[in-house]
Amino acid sequence: MNAQGKVFKYPDNVDTDVIIPARYLNTSNAEELALHAMEDIDTGFVKKVEAGDIMVAGYNFGCGSSREHAPLVIKTNKVGCVIAKSFARIFYRNAINIGLPILECPEAAEKIDAGDEVSVNFDTGVIKDITKGLEFKAQPFPDFIQNIINKGGLLASLKK
Amino acid sequence: MGMTMTQKILAAHAGLESVTAGQLINAKLDLVLGNDITTPVAVNEFKKAGFDGVFDKDHIAIVLDHFVPNKDIKAAEQSKQCREFACEHCISHFYDVGKMGIEHALLPEQGVVTAGDCIIGADSHTCTYGAVGAFSTGVGSTDMAAGMATGMAWFKVPSAIKFELSGKLPKNCSGKDLILTIIGMIGVDGALYKSMEFTGEGVKTLSMDDRLCICNMAIEAGAKNGIFPVDEVTEKYLEGRAERKGRKFEADKDADYEQVIGIDLSKLVPIVSCPHLPENTKPAKELGNIKIDQVVIGSCTNGRLEDMEAAYNTLKGKKVADGVRVIIIPATMQIYKECIRRGYAEAFVDAGAVISTPTCGPCLGGYMGILAKGERCIATTNRNFVGRMGHVESEVYLASPYTAAASALTGYITEPSL
Numbered sequence: 001m002n003a004q005g006k007v008f009k010y011p012d013n014v015d016t017d018v019i020i021p022a023r024y025l026n027t028s029n030a031e032e033l034a035l036h037a038m039e040d041i042d043t044g045f046v047k048k049v050e051a052g053d054i055m056v057a058g059y060n061f062g063c064g065s066s067r068e069h070a071p072l073v074i075k076t077n078k079v080g081c082v083i084a085k086s087f088a089r090i091f092y093r094n095a096i097n098i099g100l101p102i103l104e105c106p107e108a109a110e111k112i113d114a115g116d117e118v119s120v121n122f123d124t125g126v127i128k129d130i131t132k133g134l135e136f137k138a139q140p141f142p143d144f145i146q147n148i149i150n151k152g153g154l155l156a157s158l159k160k
Numbered sequence: 161m162g163m164t165m166t167q168k169i170l171a172a173h174a175g176l177e178s179v180t181a182g183q184l185i186n187a188k189l190d191l192v193l194g195n196d197i198t199t200p201v202a203v204n205e206f207k208k209a210g211f212d213g214v215f216d217k218d219h220i221a222i223v224l225d226h227f228v229p230n231k232d233i234k235a236a237e238q239s240k241q242c243r244e245f246a247c248e249h250c251i252s253h254f255y256d257v258g259k260m261g262i263e264h265a266l267l268p269e270q271g272v273v274t275a276g277d278c279i280i281g282a283d284s285h286t287c288t289y290g291a292v293g294a295f296s297t298g299v300g301s302t303d304m305a306a307g308m309a310t311g312m313a314w315f316k317v318p319s320a321i322k323f324e325l326s327g328k329l330p331k332n333c334s335g336k337d338l339i340l341t342i343i344g345m346i347g348v349d350g351a352l353y354k355s356m357e358f359t360g361e362g363v364k365t366l367s368m369d370d371r372l373c374i375c376n377m378a379i380e381a382g383a384k385n386g387i388f389p390v391d392e393v394t395e396k397y398l399e400g401r402a403e404r405k406g407r408k409f410e411a412d413k414d415a416d417y418e419q420v421i422g423i424d425l426s427k428l429v430p431i432v433s434c435p436h437l438p439e440n441t442k443p444a445k446e447l448g449n450i451k452i453d454q455v456v457i458g459s460c461t462n463g464r465l466e467d468m469e470a471a472y473n474t475l476k477g478k479k480v481a482d483g484v485r486v487i488i489i490p491a492t493m494q495i496y497k498e499c500i501r502r503g504y505a506e507a508f509v510d511a512g513a514v515i516s517t518p519t520c521g522p523c524l525g526g527y528m529g530i531l532a533k534g535e536r537c538i539a540t541t542n543r544n545f546v547g548r549m550g551h552v553e554s555e556v557y558l559a560s561p562y563t564a565a566a567s568a569l570t571g572y573i574t575e576p577s578l
Contacts, residue, residue, distance in 0.1 A: 068300035
């Protein structure tokens, strides 16, 4: 599996309140929620983002609330992958559970800039910054988690 | 190598003799929790996956607390979806308006959580129950759906930071000042993926309300869980309250900690977290020139009876400053009733404050106290992120009930003098 697209870059400690503000959480409809993704930190994100685009962020991405609506709105906007220096633990778990590809790679997150064209190979963990001609290697998932991802999320993996 | 308290609880629930940090385990759950925001997503997933029923109707709790009494039509639809699911599966711990409270104040109060439990909740502040000696952590809605169906969850066994507490808090400080001090010290990801284990002689001086507040904000340091040892304070709190018999786990003497941090409680001062991260802490006395428009005293962090008592002791017989809106939210109906019985409610109204029924409301910018552009609030809540309580250009300062109430009287951030 691969992803390729242009990069949206964010700082450290992007919290779930800016990924999807709680004032919109009076619905669980993914399409409706997705219209407000990132609006408190990056107005117009949903208009600019295209299928396959990649989010790159600093440390502790997705901190704060446990709302699964956060990875869900990123996935529903067809973001191909989120690369961060580190992820907050509930966001990390939720992303895996719902099948939003995420990769932890501090070096890539440091060197890739907004607007760069980046490709990601999920099988090898290789991240390529095509604009800059750089290559990085993300930390692989433990087998247990890779199994959940391969089966298409937690609930699918529970089915015998 | 010995195990931490958290590791011992996890090992017992995974049916293993021992576990080590980093190990992936499947653990049996004593309680699976959701609220009116996270449960609808879980119910959708539960149905999509085609599960026939829940693993145990008595070990699931659904609490309507974020947007109830319903703030609008969409919120009402979400509550209805929760209500119908609870009814269909005969969920015994379902709490609707009239019975509800803010989940993390309500479940300990009602004895639904107990020592030695292994708990997941689709709410990040589920880590609160570490106060009664449980392993308890926040997850998302899909984990909640899987937990409701199977009674199991996977965990990566966490390493731990030990906090060795000594001394006793000064009179104008509370558990909130301790946890804010710690978050200021280690940062919002200082305990990422880890347990925060609180130990030492100072523990016995902390009330259960203080411990609940401290564990509640472990997530604000990125932690997987916060936990206190089971002592006389715990046993007294659980006696006659807990609906299940608890189990006392203790960390091994040779348990491995990534870091040990000693804190003398008597040296603490009233602390405030400035916008827009809980780690931006400063002593309250250094912020005296910050003018405020609103005060919120409540939430799963500080809406308990001792918090109401602190507000009462500060506000009784006085008036809130002109131009300051003060919103007080007792976290459960029992606390609400006690505020009436003890005369707190009358004193709050006389002081010029308003009292709301239990709700998470303003804490997450839902309703019941939303801020306009450029407005500033001092709140006893847990997060001061951008736009958390309203407009993206509004500001939230986090503090204890003492500090929030003292500030309500002056209109500026004020160090409480009790």
